[in-house]
Amino acid sequence: MVKDLYKRYGDKAVLRGVSFEVEKGKVKVIMGPSGTGKTTLLKCIDMLVKPDSGKIWLEDLELTDPRIDVSEARRKIGFVFQEFNLFHHLTAIKNVMIGLTKVKKLPRGEARAIAERSLLKVHIDRELWDKYPAQLSGGQKQRVAIARALAMEPMIMLYDEPTSALDPQLTREVLEVIKELAEDGMTSLIVTHEVGFASEVADEIMIMIDGRIVERGDPRSIIYDPRREETRKFFNKIMKIGDELR
Amino acid sequence: MNLMTFSKYLPYIFEGSLWSLGLVLGGLGIGFAIGVTFSLVQVYGNPLLRRLISFYVWFFRGTPLIVQLFLFHWSIFPALGINSTALTTSITVLGLRSGAYQSQIFRGAIGSIEENQMLAARALGMSNWDAISSIILPQALRIAIPQISNEYSVILKDSAICFILGIMELMTRAKYAAIATGIALIPYLIAGLIYLVLTYIGTMFFNLIYLKKRIPDSVEG
C-alpha cells in the first residue's frame, strides 16, 4: 500500500502525492506518458530511491520506517527492470541462484533446485541454463530476470516496462509469462505501454500523468470510456503508434 | 677478455632473472591486494578515506621509484623502527607503488560497470558488501586483466631500479658482467632478450587467465 508519496529531483517534482493499494493476489497496471514518474514510483516502492515524504507498507511492514533493514525488506519484493540487468558474469542459472545463496543463505543444492523450478516456470529450457546473458535473446534475458526475482518468493512483483526494450516479436513470450504468473495468483504491479496486455491481465488500470494518478478503474472502462480528456489523448496516441507499427 | 670468458657469466646473468621475477611477483601481489582494497574505498568509501588514498596515489605515481626506495629504506622504515633488509624494502616499495597504479586500474574497471548492475543486486536484497563482492568485483577484475598484464611488464622494467639498494637483479648482473669482461653490448643485449622473454611469458599467462575467465560473447570480453 502506498500513501501520499512525494519525490523531487532538484526542482522537478516527479511524484506529487501518489496513493494506491495492491491487494493480495491482484494485478494492477500503471499506464501513462513517459517521463511522468512511473519508474520512479516503482523504485521508491522497492526503496531503491528514497521518497521525500509519504509512506509505503508491505502488509504490516512500513518500508519507509528508517529503523528497518531495507535490504531485508527488499528481498520480499521482486523487481523486473526494463533493461533486464542480468549479471553479465553469471550464467542464467547462476543469475537466479545468487540471490538465494547470497541473500537467503541457502545451501547450493537447494538453491539450484529452486532456480531450476523458477526457470522452468518462465519456460527457459535446460539447454539455456548455462548460457551467459550475452548469449541469450532479449526475451530470454527478461524471462531469466523474472525467474531471478521469482526465485526469492517475493510477496509482490514489480515490473518496470518489462517489454519496452524488446523487439515486438519477443514481447509476446515475456508478456505470456507475466500473465501466467498473475493467473497463478502472484500479486503484481506492472508499468507497461501494452494496451492489449493490460486489458487482459489487469484487475485495475491506473493512469499516471505528471506525478499524479489521474484516473483509475477496470480495464474496459478506462481504455474505451475514459472520463478525462488527458487519458483519452494518451490512449489515442499509443494506439496510433501501434497502428503505425503494424 | 673475450666472448668465451663472457659466456661463463651467462648462468650468473640468468640467475638474475629469478631475482627480477621475484621482485615483480612480490610487487604485483602486494600491489594487487592494495589496489583492490583502495579502489573499493575510493569508489564506495567515505570522503576522508578517499582523500587519503588520493594523496597516496598522487605520491606514489608522482615520485620516481628511486626516491621512494631511498625514502623508505633510509627514512621511513628506520623512523618506524622497522629493520628492513634491502630486499624487503624493494618488494614492499614496488608493492606500494604498484598498489597506487592498480587502484586506479580497478577504479576505472569498477566505473565502467553499469550502475544498473548494482541496482539489480540491491533489488535482490543484497547488502552493499554482497553486491560489491559478488557482482561488481568479479566483473571489474575481468575487465582489468589486460591492464594488470600491462602493469606486469611495467613493473618488470621498474624492478631494475632496485640495484640502487644492492639488489642483484638482471640488469645489475648484466652490468657487472660487462664491466668484468670489458664487453659492453652483449651482456645488455642478453639482459634485454631475457626481459622480452619474461614479458612474453607474463603476457601469455595473463592472456590465458583472460581467455579462461572472459565472459563468453560479451562486448568487453
Place this chain on the structure above:
Amino acid sequence: MKTPTTALAIILIIGIAVGFTAGWFLRNYLGETSKTTTLKGKFSQPPPLGKEVVIVLGFDASYPPFTYINERGEAEGFDIDVMKWIAKKYGWRLVFKPWDWSTIVTALENGDIDVIASGMTITPERASRKIWFSIPYYSYIHEIVVRADDNRSLEEILNSGQPIAVQIGSTAEKWADKLLKKGYRFRKLCLGSYVEALEALLDGRAVGYITDSAFLNPYLSKNPELKTKIKVLATLGASEAYGIATRPEDVWLREKINEALSELMNSPEWNELLRKWHLE
C-alpha cells in the same frame, strides 16, 4: 565457483602471500643477507668471546681489479683478497654485498654494510664527515688519458669544449670539477664506472678520460690490446691513496683492520697479492 566473498578474500590473501613468498624465496635460496643491526657502534667494542663476528663488506662490483664479480657470481679482486686475508686472521665471517657506488656511503652509515673496501680514496671531506678510514694500503695518481692518435696538447684538450669522461661520484669526477673551476672549458661526461668511461673515450663519445693509475695500469695489463689505442697525456696533482672505510664509531673494528693491514703489508704475501692483480 566458490562464493564470491570467499573468492575475494582468497585473492587478497594470495596477493599478499605471493609477495612475501617471493621475498622469502629470494632470501633463502638466492642468498640475500639479512641486514645487520643498525646499532651505532656495533663494532666499537670487542665482541663477547665465542661470538661469531660477521662483517658485511660493501663494494662497487664495477671496479676491477680491486672489486668485481667473477663468472660464478662471487666477489673477486685485490681488495676482496685483502679483506679475506684480514677476516681469516681473526676468524671473521665475511658477507659480500655489491652496492651501487653512488649510495654506498649512505649504506655504510645506515648499517646495510659494515665496511667499504673498494678502492676508496681517502679524501678530507670523506674522512671528516661520515666515514673514517683505515691506514692507506694502496697509492696511485690521477691521469688524463686520450686516444693515441690525438696529437693535441693538454691545454688544447682541456679547452676543447668537448666531453671528458669520468666515473660519477669518483675522485676523477672531483678532479674534473676542480679543473672546470680553474676556468678550463670542456664538458664533463659522467658515466657509471671507470670501464664505461674508458669505453666512451675509445668509441669517440669523449676526447679525454680522467682516471687513476690504480685502475688504469692493471686494466691495461689485462687488456694489452688497448695499450696502443690510448696514451697518458698528463698526471694530475700528487698521489692519493685508498683506505678501507668504516663507521666512525666502530673503533674496535678499525683498529683490528689497521693491525692486520700493517702485518699484511710487511709480509711477502703483500707483493704476491700486488703481482697477482698486476698492481706493482
